[in-house]
Amino acid sequence: MLVVKAEESLTCALENPVISRDPGALICFLDQEFDGQLGLLSEFPLLIGCANPAGSWVILADQLPVSHAAWRPITLLSHARPIRAVGIGLVTTHSDYRGRGLAGQVVNACLDAATGQGAEVAFLFAETRKLYSELGFAMAGRERLISLNKDYEPQKNVREAFEPDATALLPLLEDHPLRARRTPDEFAALLSIPETHVYVWEEANQIRAYCIEGKGRDLRGVIHEWGGDARVLDPLLRTVATLNPRASCVLGPADQEPPLDDESSIEPLAQFKILKPDVFGTADPCSLFGNPETPPTLPIYIWGLDSV
Numbered sequence: 001m002l003v004v005k006a007e008e009s010l011t012c013a014l015e016n017p018v019i020s021r022d023p024g025a026l027i028c029f030l031d032q033e034f035d036g037q038l039g040l041l042s043e044f045p046l047l048i049g050c051a052n053p054a055g056s057w058v059i060l061a062d063q064l065p066v067s068h069a070a071w072r073p074i075t076l077l078s079h080a081r082p083i084r085a086v087g088i089g090l091v092t093t094h095s096d097y098r099g100r101g102l103a104g105q106v107v108n109a110c111l112d113a114a115t116g117q118g119a120e121v122a123f124l125f126a127e128t129r130k131l132y133s134e135l136g137f138a139m140a141g142r143e144r145l146i147s148l149n150k151d152y153e154p155q156k157n158v159r160e161a162f163e164p165d166a167t168a169l170l171p172l173l174e175d176h177p178l179r180a181r182r183t184p185d186e187f188a189a190l191l192s193i194p195e196t197h198v199y200v201w202e203e204a205n206q207i208r209a210y211c212i213e214g215k216g217r218d219l220r221g222v223i224h225e226w227g228g229d230a231r232v233l234d235p236l237l238r239t240v241a242t243l244n245p246r247a248s249c250v251l252g253p254a255d256q257e258p259p260l261d262d263e264s265s266i267e268p269l270a271q272f273k274i275l276k277p278d279v280f281g282t283a284d285p286c287s288l289f290g291n292p293e294t295p296p297t298l299p300i301y302i303w304g305l306d307s308v
């Protein structure tokens with residue numbers, strides 16, 4: 001019976017991309033088709049669901065989603081000026097419908113909607129493939145990946161953070177010149193993602209530095225955000241590496257003083273598409289944001305929690 005239904009729906013006329021109006025059907029579809037694991041709504045609290053009702057674009061067949069992409073506006077703060085960016089994620093097509101250009105159509109619908117609302121740049125975190133390069137995305141930006149040496153005597157000033165600490169962390173994040181703008185509510189929502197472990201360095205009841213390992217099913221074992229007093233970041237990160245057995249590396253901006261002097265490499269940051277080339281004088285993301293070989297003309301950085 002189910003097989004007949006699937007074959008029937010394959011022959012259904014596919015509609016043009018529309019904004020998703022059925023959150024229940026969307027979550028069901030994503031949990032089944034993205035990677036087969038449940039819980040995406042809790043892992044992308046700002047991208048899908050009630051926080052971003054107009055962000056999810058779907059192609060429907062028989063009124064059910066068969067392809068999806070979501071976008072949300074994110075302001076990137078650079079030395080020069082704020083950049084109106086859009087993060088795109090959860091690009092997913094039903095396994096019966098892949099290879100027919102549906103993901104390309106839903107991502108394009110997101111780009112059109114975002115451009116219509118003034119976005120200048122789009123980014124996504126995904127493996128490079130024709131799907132994205134045909135839409136004009138290219139890997140660009142620079143990120144430092146530092147290996148963590150685990151041979152260290154843990155320091156007593158480090159503890160795991162709990163919810164009320166969130167308000168103390170935002171000013172430490174805001175000390176970074178390169179980052180995405182985040183409101184306190186957005187920060188709190190991102191910290192509520194399962195398997196997001198926050199550690200702080202505390203002195204005299206004051207949080208001096210913090211770092212974050214993990215983000216749902218992503219970034220396991222990776223410390224993908226850190227901030228605060230440069231003098232205590234090194235012992236904080238080394239202590240976390242001993243307390244948390246899965247923590248094995250640290251990510252951060254390539255063109256900022258690293259928090260540790262351990263062995264590191266420079267990696268590309270994400271895939272970018274310039275939506276308003278006239279604003280930047282180029283349509284090439286590498287010439288703007290650099291890449292591992294070339295320094296940027298407009299430096300930017302996207303911390304792990306902001307990866308949509």
Ligand SMILES: CC(C)(COP(=O)(O)OP(=O)(O)OC[C@H]1O[C@@H](n2cnc3c(N)ncnc32)[C@H](O)[C@@H]1OP(=O)(O)O)[C@@H](O)C(=O)NCCC(=O)NCCS
Binds near residue numbers: 104
């Ligand atoms: C990745 C994914 C979204 C692609 O969906 P899709 O609808 O098959 O994507 P498209 O059909 O637009 O593009 C897929 C490929 O088919 C090619 N293609 C597009 N239209 C085509 C057509 N009419 N005929 C032949 N090939 C076509 C594209 O160039 C692309 O090539 P690539 O595999 O080298 O990139 C889908 O495989 C999926 O849901 N995977 C699981 C979730 C996931 O990993 N998402 C990405 C991370 S956010």
